[in-house]
Amino acid sequence: MNRRQFILAGVAAGIAGAISIKPSDNGSPYDDYFSALNSSLKNQGTFLPSMLVDLDLLDKNIEVLKQQLNPSVDYRIVAKSLPSPDLLAYVMDKAETNKLMVFHQPFLTTLANDYPQTDILMGKPMPVKAAEMFYQKLPTTSEFNASTQLQWLIDSKERLKQYLTLAKAQNTLVQVNIEIDVGLHRGGLQQAQELDALLKIIENNQTHLRFSGFMGYDPHIVKIPSIVKSPEQAFAESQAIYQSFIERLYQQAPQYKTQALCFNGAGSPSLLLHKEKTLANELSAGSCLVKPVDFDIASLAQYTPAAFIATPVLKKMHGTQLPALEFAKSILPIWDKNLQQTYFIYGGKWLAQYESPAGLQGNGLFGTSTNQAIVNGSEKTNLAVDDHVFLRPTQSEFVFLQFGNIIALRNKTIENQWDILHG
Ligand SMILES: Cc1ncc(COP(=O)(O)O)c(C=O)c1O
Secondary structure, eight states, X not given: OOHHHHHHHHHHHHHHHHHHHSOOOOOOOOOHHHHHHHHHHHHXXXXXXXXXXXHHHHHHHHHHHHHHSOTTSEEEEEGGGSOOHHHHHHHHHHHTOOEEEEOOHHHHHHHHHHOXXXXXXXXSOOOHHHHHHHHHHSOTTOSOOHHHHEXXXXXXXXXXXXXXXXXXXXXXXXXEEEEBOXXXXXXXXXXXGGHHHHHHHHHXXXXXXXXXXXXXXXXXXXXXXXXXXXXXHHHHHHHHHXXXXXXXXXXXXXXXXXXXXXXXXXXXXXXXXXXXXXXXXXXXXXXXXTOOGGGOSGGGTTOOOOEEEEEEEEEEEESOOOTTOXXXXXXXXXXXXXXXXXXXXXXXXXXXXXXXXXXXXXXXXXXXXXXXXXXXXXXXXXXXXXXXXXXXXXXXXXXXXXXXXXXXXXXTEEEEXXXXXXX
C-alpha cells in the first residue's frame, strides 16, 4: 500500500467508525396500550403526575402468584410494596389472604384500624418506642387484638427485653416472631444456639410474651452470581440454616411441636424456589404483583409490569437547546436523532425509567429536575403538549409514596382513585 492509499484507508476507517458509534433512532410512537391510556387520561385524568395501577394486569399477576405458590403454604402480602389500603384490600380479596407484612409503625396503625380482621407480621424490628406508639394510638374500642393478630419482629435478646418491659407497662401479651439470618446477613440471629436465651426469657414471662415463629428472608439466593453458587444451592443452604433453628427450638422447647407457629420465608425474587419444598408455612411477596424494573429477573419472568407513572408534557421544542450551547441546537440532532425533540414534563427525577413512547431519554448535559425534567426523543416519539409520558418505577415501595393516590385502571380507563399510605 502506498502512502496515498494508506491515508485513504485511514479516512475510510474513521468514517466507518463514526457511523458505527452514531446513535440510532430509538424513537417510536405509543403502542396501542399506551395510546389508549393517554386518551383515557386526557378524557378523565387530572393532568398531574400520577401513579397508575392496571387492575387487569394486577389480576393476571395474582393468578401467576397463585400458581407459583407452594400449595401447602399461606400467602402473606408485603404491604410496603403495595402501599395503599385499598390496593391491599383488593389483593387480600383476590389472593384470598388476610395476612400482611408491615414495615412502618404509621402504616401498622392505619392498617390495624382500617382492617381489624388482618393478621400482621412486622417485617423489620421496630425500635421499642415506635412499638409503644402503636399501643398508644390503637383505640381501646378497636376490634384489632394485637395479642393474637400482631407479631413483632425481634432480632436480639436486648430487644426482647425491651419488648418485655413494654408488654408489662401496657399490661398486655406481645407475640414474638424471631428474625433469623438465613444468609442475607441483614440481621437476626445467626446461630441456632442464640435462641436458647430468648426462649428462656419467653418461658419465664408467659403472661407478657408468646413465641409465635421465625422470619427468614432469603432474596439473596437468586442474586448471588451463578459462577459462585446456583440459586438451588443457595436455597438449599438457606433452608439448612432455617432447619437448624427449627430443630433447636423443638429440642429446647418440645411443647412448640404441637403449637401453630408462623414460619415465614421468601420474598418476590425467591418465591418460586419454595414451590416444590419449603420449611416455611407461609411466604411473603408484594413487588412481583406490580413488577417494577428492579424485578425484571428470571425467577419473575411470568409477571407483567402493572404500575406506571404518567405525567403530562408541559412544553415541546424542536431540537435540543442547551444553555451556552445554543449554536448546537440543530447540530446535535444531526448526530443523534434522539435529540430531535425536547419535552419538559410535569415533575421528574423519580426512581423510574422512561417506558412510552419508546426512545425517550434524559439529558445529562442539561441536568435533571424534580419540578420540570427535560426529556429528549426523536421525531418518531411524536408527543404534543398535554400528552403523557409514561415511566416504569424501578421499585414500588418508595415511588408510590411520592404520589397522593393511585389511579386504578380497568379496561385501560380510570376506575378508581385510591389513597396512598402515609405517615
Ligand atoms: C422481610 C421481608 N420479607 C419479604 C420481602 C419481599 O418483598 P417484595 O416481594 O416486595 O420484594 C421483603 C422486602 O424487602 C422483606 O424485607
